[in-house]
Amino acid sequence: MDKQLKFPENFWWGSAWSAEQAEGRGTTGKAETIWERWFKEEPNRFYQGISSAVTDDHLHRFKEDVALMVATGHNSFRTSISWARMFPDGGTGEVNPQAIVFYRALFSEMKSNGIQVFANLYHFDMPAKLQDIGGWESREVVAAYVHFADTCFKEFGDLVEHWFTFNEPLGPILGGYLEDFHYPNLIDFKRGAQAAFFTILAHAKAIEAFKRHQLSSKIGVILNLSPTYPRSKNEADVKAAEIADLFYTRSFLDPMVKGVFPSKLVQLLEQYDQMPLDFQPADLDCIKNNVAQILGLNYYEPRRVKARLTAINEAGPFLPDWFFEHHIMPGRRMNEYRGWEIYPKGILDLCLDIKNNYGNIEAFISENGMGVADEERFMNQVGQIEDTYRIDYIKDHLAYVWRAIEAGCNLKGYHLWTFIDCWSWINAYKNRYGLVSLDLTTQKRTIKQSGIFYKKMSAANGFEYNMENLN
Template sequence: MKIKFSNDFWWGTAISGPQSEGSFEKKNDSIMDYWFKQNKEDFYNFVGPSVASDMFNQYENDIKIMASLKLNSYRTSIQWTRLVKNIMTGEIDEKAVEFYRDYFTKLKEKGIVTIVNLFHFDMPIELENIGGWTNKKTVKLYAQYAENCFKLFGDIISHWATFNEPVVPIEGCYLYKWYYPKIVDFKKGIQAGYNTILAHAKAVNIFHKIFENDKSKKICSILNLTPAYPKDNKPENIEAAEIRDLIFNKSFLDTMIKGEFPSKLVKLFASEDLLPEYDSEELAEIKKSYIDFLGVNYYQPSRIQSRLTKWNDKKEIMPEKWFENYEWPEKRINPHRGWEIHPKTLYKIAIDIRDNYNNIPWIVSENGMGVENEDKFLNKENQIQDDYRIDFIKEHLYWLNKAIDEGSNCFGYHLWTFIDCWSWGNAYKNRYGIVSLDLLNNKRKIKKSGYWLKEVIENSNEIEIDEDLVK
């Protein structure tokens, strides 16, 4: 069968500043930089973020590769710790401005629309030392940083994002000890989440004030959505899945599109004395903020059931007080990453946005497949034959295309990622790029998937899909 996307559909890739640029010439450390210096053993093969994919030095060549693949869009992020010389005063580093202006200009010259994100997990360590997102001072300094970015680069960049996956630092830093400072405190996490939403709202309102007369300028937030499927239709399992959805998805989705917190979530947190510190002025700021489009990162759903044993109230309260994960026996797993592969959930997300979120324009801002030891798929020409990635993409595009045909307002698809990049904790264990990176010499080589995507674009966005692949 064949599917086709519109001629103006966005095809591109996503990456982040801290995972691609490296820390060359930065004046400040993020929590990731600091964490690596303190605990190298926490990182796969002891590989830290200092060099990353070396895009700080090789961005011109990388942009040429993007252009050669006919990609028309791209997402990256500004590193707060690079742009700002003095985190506490907001003083700008002019060398960083020169770097980003040249980077973004060269993308624009190649006809590549760039979405610039302001925050991708890389909290400055100076701010983490005063509580990070739990501290309202961080909110104020983020708003100042955002305003500087809009003014410094707004003549080049038309599309912006406030945050990438804002729930992940909450999970990683305050719940499950994935990331420094590895705190386990749900109430602090809720405060950090609330303050993140407030910071987002302040940045969005500043943005719309600066660009109120320029409708070509648009701003979004990028959310990783993990829809919760209940084990079955029993009321207790449906309720458990709904609570999981409220905490991890709708807490950000509803506030950033509708400007208000889900009432059921507020009641739930109030019943446990978990509500954050807030005031009416802040709620008004959140209410009046609006995004022009939505970025959706989709990798896997969640499978949920009600608790099999009652929560021990003597333990530190966690989201799992109200639900447990359920191992669906039919699920298909990416064995390298341990994540479920379920492309049809992308259709579910698309229809939910259509029906429950004003059919807001949106883009798949990340989707991709991480694979370990990809060198074993090299052919005689030293090219990685990643047919598994091509099939993964095809499956997701089939369901996305179906949703678009049914009226969902999706205008693009970005793969994670352009080039194999450094990942928090996992370093280079799982490779996601359509371009491979040789860690010994930083050389790049386009994988089979990169050339496949180029063929799709050259073939007027038409894709041939084996029906057996999407049964």
């Protein structure tokens, strides 16, 4: 049975990307980031040897890109402000006037076209010089980040509707300290715990600084969250899921939204001697008193786990995997290109968790999307990508967002990843996510079928959906 799903008035329709993935280096002055450093050291680890030097050249094409935002139905858009561009000496010192000119021009162009500016302050792009003094393991870097954030509030506060301290802060901890997909490529949980703690402290201190500006906007954080499902109701599977959830969901969600750390996680880290070494009572007070005012939810796939069936080598590094194994559910629907399960109902379960356990904080879906390789296969005779699979993916997930709103979840919008096909960490342009395709040779942008659909959906504030697809 088809039903017209209508969303609340003033619902945020938009998408998201980041500075390092879209702007290009340009000539406005920019410090080296950890991604540029890593590419110099190990270009072989980057897909097809493509760096972030050019990406979408958004730095020089932003007016064209804002026009494409309008053409694809955006009333809001999240980008990030490059710390390395704002402070080209490496993250501190004097602010770069050219960066201020660029971001004010971009944000003004967006606002004049009816597009709300959602500005994120950190999206994985640590200035390399700050990584050299410890990165997120360093209090000095925390202070430098707060100075950067405070500068942004001062320079762009009149143009930004919503601020975000971090995008997916769990990512650099997993990649940089546990799983080897982020610079500095360490395997050391205890150092990762320290970096995680100082990231959370930086979030709180940035919010503390934000409050002093008395802006009309709000500030929050963007977290990548997946509901955790045990393989079965067996007690061992349920316990495994609880521990996985502590590491991957509650570790950042609780302190950044509630202001406190999960006691069970703290007890576990104490038991295994994995607590950070540097934390003070004043830090905990700051975290408690400065929590997110709005929450972005990045959802791509569920997390499915089971009790471990094999022994751990305790002489090896401590990892969350000591307590569970990942479960491959028979019959799961997959995005074969990315290797992720497609489970739209997970977005409902995630939103209900936020409603029931986190005070129903104002929230929105800040990322959700489908990356597909070799999309040129689906190009028609006029050069447009016919990505009906992406349209179906968006509708299936939004139907559960609609159901979450009907259930009382305080959801204000939906942002797709991403706007124009952009450079992805290590994977470059292997998988395409955009509403708009990008020709890497000519930089030509062409709206995909999904972009046409997105415009119609935004204009109607909803879409028609076969409700039999919901379970």
